[in-house]
Amino acid sequence: MKKNALLLFILSAIAFAGCGQAQVAKQVKDDTELRKEIGQMLIVGFRGTDISDTSHIVRDIKDYNIGGVILFEYDVPSQSRPRNISSKQQLKQLCAKLQKRGGGNLLISIDQEGGKVSRLKEKYGFPTFDSPEKTASEGDKSVRQCAQLTAQTLKEVGINLDFAPCVDVNVNPNCPVIGKLERSFSANPKRVAECAEIWIDELHKNGVTACLKHFPGHGSSKADTHLGLADVSDTWQTKELDPYKKLIGLNKVRMIMTTHVFNAQIDSVYPATLSHSTLTGLLRDSLHYDGVIITDDLAMGAMTQHYTYEEMLLKTILAGADMLCISNNGKEYNADIVPQTVDLIYKMVKSGKIPAERIHESAERVKKLKKHIINK
DSSP states (O other): HHOOOOOHHHHHHHHHHHHHHHHHHHHHHHHHHHHHHHHTTTEEEEOOOOOOOOOOOHHHHHHHSSSSOOOSSSTTTTSOOOSOOSSSHHHHHHHHHHHHHTTOOEEEOOEEEETTTESGGGGGGGOOOHHHHHHHHHHHHHHHHHHHHHHHHEEEEETEEEEOOBOOOSSSSTTTTTTGEEEEEEEEHHHHHHHHHHHHHHHHHHOEOOOOOEEETTTOSOOOOTTOOOTTTTTGGGGGGHHHHHHHHOOOOOOEEOOOOOOOTSSSSSSGHHHHIIIIIIIIIOOOOOOEESSSTTTHHHHHTTOOOHHHHHHHHHHTBBBEEOSOOOSOTTHHHHHHHHHHHHHHHHHHSSOHHHHHHHHHHHHHHHHHHTTT
């Protein structure tokens, strides 16, 4: 009996140890998957017109599984050029190398609206791209020609995500960052939607996804969110939502970018990017949008002057953002922004500040988005 008891004890101990090892292995796997999903939520900027195995962006792609990159022609921290773009051939080679490092699963993004917001400039060998306001005033044919040219140019160099069209309604023609730069198609929301639909169709035909911006409307602001707080509480009009309603209803929208404006008509505490009332209450629940929500650049003054980086990450993910635009092109450049960001979000999930399900939801939306455009 004693021998049998001893044998049972030994077998139980072995089984318990095996169970414990299995639990540890599962936890490691779960943690690894969680970090990968967090990485997919990031679109990140970097310096360099070329990359190599020692480039930190290559590390970020391979080790941290970032969802994508954003390209610029001007480096703000050093106030110099080039940042990522010096010629059409160079850009094509850079995108090919990035995509190879990402296993063909990388979002390569840019702000290419036309007019003043054109990263692809004539001096680098690219065509001239007219402003949204100009093309819209000339008619649908002009809008389509510009959209086609943009889509074909982006496809040619390997860019598959354009942060355009801008669907801000030109409520305030003197808005320093929208109206004055001719970024709005029109003061008429119906016309904005018509022009934006043309852009979406042309981009999507060429395997480049479109991203509407800036939700829930920046066209009525009197200030520039790049520089600081922009309060539209007294100027914002509900018609600024009309283009979103129309295009979401047509089932053509895959991605929407938030704006950092403060709008007390929707949320009396937080700017749109950090607002659950705006991103989940309005965009998800009221407008029935289930595509990817991406933040505007978190390095902009409207964010950095009022919130710590950790606060921004926490609030925007809880608000409903699926991807975080981290330009790394604000006042300072940080080569370790990706590992730091992944660690911060991971710790917030493990501590219970962010539900793991919130990360899983976003990762699934990003995965669904990529099915539309990767390798097309």
